[in-house]
Amino acid sequence: MSLNDVFKIAGSGMSAQSVRLNTTASNIANADSVSSSVDQTYRARQPVFATAFSQAMEDQGFNYDNPPSDDAGLGVKVLGVVESESPLRQEYEPGNPMANEDGYVFYPNVNVVEEMANMMSASRSFQTNVEVMNTAKSMMQRALTLGQ
Incomplete structure (x- = not known):
């Protein structure tokens, strides 16, 4: 893996966290x-991630006699978003204009506390990937100054 691959991996992580x-x-x-x-009720959605490493292993039919190539460390892929x-x-709310004939309304299965924890985790993961890119950039700049 070269130092340039770090940018691809961190970039895919930033994209996934977005x-x-x-x-x-x-x-x-x-x-x-x-x-x-x-x-008609909104249902909570969650993204599904997979590492590109595991996908590359499956594509190559990985076994111990045939290890994956250097392309295996490619980052994160978003496989999709599931409900x-x-x-x-x-809830029974007969006065609500959206109530059905029995007087019930339906609310989404969204837990706001869990969602806030997800948001904090995603933003911290995004920031970590930014820091990885900045560190790799600094390392490359220092490597260029070694010969001076």
Whole structure:
């Protein structure tokens, strides 16, 4: 792995954490939305990540006689965003204009406390990747000054 690969890996981590931050922001924004049916209610979403290393190992049919090439350390991939399967909140509010014929409204399955923890974790991970890039940049600049 060369020092240039550090930028690709940290960049993929920053991109993945941006997806995580956007998903978390969407969840928080829709936490108090109301619906009259289960099918129309917003469901919490979470991104699914995979390391490019494990994907490269699968692509190459990794075994101990055939180790992966140097391209294995490629960073993080966002495989997609999935909806949570946890149950929705159902509350009896017959005066609510969004209530169904039985007087119930449905709220998303978003836990705001968990989402805030996700947001803090994602922002710290993003910042860590920025620091990795800055450190690699400093190392490259110092290597250029060795011959002076």
